[in-house]
Amino acid sequence: MIYTCYEMVTDCRANRPEGWTHFITNYVPVIRKALAHYVPGKEADPMLLERILLAVRKPESFVFQATEPPEERWFVSQLRQIVMAELHSPAAEIALDLEQVGAALEPLTMTEKQAAWLETMRYAPEDAGPMLRVSAETVEKVRVRAAELIRGKVDAWRRTLLAENGPALGREAAVAQGADCLPGKAFLDVIDGRTAWRGREMMDQHLRGCLHCVDHFCRLLEVVYLLRGSQPLTAEEAEPLLRRLGIEAPKPTGWKRLLRRA
Ligand SMILES: [Zn+2]
Structure with missing residues (x-):
């Protein structure tokens, strides 16, 4: 018997x-990997981890508000949003808003x-390339072009503007959902190769004009990276965390089933 993400939720x-x-x-290992990526060195900060876990337990958290049937990749993409919210990233020196980025990147394909958006999520071309199934050189070339397009739309500029404004742009994109926006499942179908040509064509069309969906798609691509090679905690490692959250650990016999990954 496998314990699924749906049962967990x-x-x-x-x-x-x-x-x-x-x-x-x-x-928790996935949260730590996200922290190691976004705030290197902070993945071992027990206070930060506790804040994130408490935020997940709040009644208003996505765990209790899910609108899509919870599957693991969707779950992790939402969990990542909580991690980001708890980081309280400082504002960038030169601010860039979503509208400016949308207008600047208008000529680019999906x-x-x-490739450009993954720079706001701090993925180097070497990581972003495999996520998009293109070469790191292609990603780098697109980013140089994207930076030039942005340069044409702002008064103050430097090459790292997208990355510096990443957290703020991500927050803006997450709430910019429109009536025609696609559900997470549509992106997972593409990632899994289950989408027919016509569906892919329509998605291309929509994403050309919608950074909310570009962000959503990129977050689901990121999930694969975050889950890769992730090892569950041992019962000894999990127990103090459970105690801090006021959760009674299940009996030893229950562990075997829970440690098996869905
Ligand atoms: Zn959309």
Whole structure:
């Protein structure tokens, strides 16, 4: 019997220890990997981790508000948003807003927009290339072009503007959802190669004009990177975290099932 992400969310909502234990065991390593990427050195900060875990437990968190059937990649993409919110990143010296970026990157295709957007998420061309199934050189070339396009739209500029404004742009993009925006499942279908040519064509069309969806798509690509090679915590590592959250650890016999990944 495999314990699925769907069962985990259901158990967490009912505040059953099984759900929260599975969450801590399997997803604290993912949170740490996201921290190591976005704020290197902070992945071992126990106060920051505790703040993130408490935010996940809040009734207004996505765990309790899910609108899509929870599958693991969707779950991790939402979890990443909580991590980002808890980082309280300082504002960039030269501010760039979503409208400016949207207007500047208008001539780029969907994949080119993603290559540029992954720079706001601090992915180097060597990481972004494999995510998009293009070479690192292609990503670098697109980024140089994107930077020049942005340069043409702003008064003050430097090459690193997109990365510096990443956290603010990500927050803006996340709430910029429109009526025609696509559900996460549509992007997962593309990632899994399940989309017919026509669906892909329509997606291309929409993403050319929608940074909300470009961001959403990129966050799902990021999930694959965050989950890769992730090792669950041991019962000994998970226990103090569970105790801090006031969750009673399941009986030893329950661990075996929970440690098996969905
Ligand atoms: Zn959209």
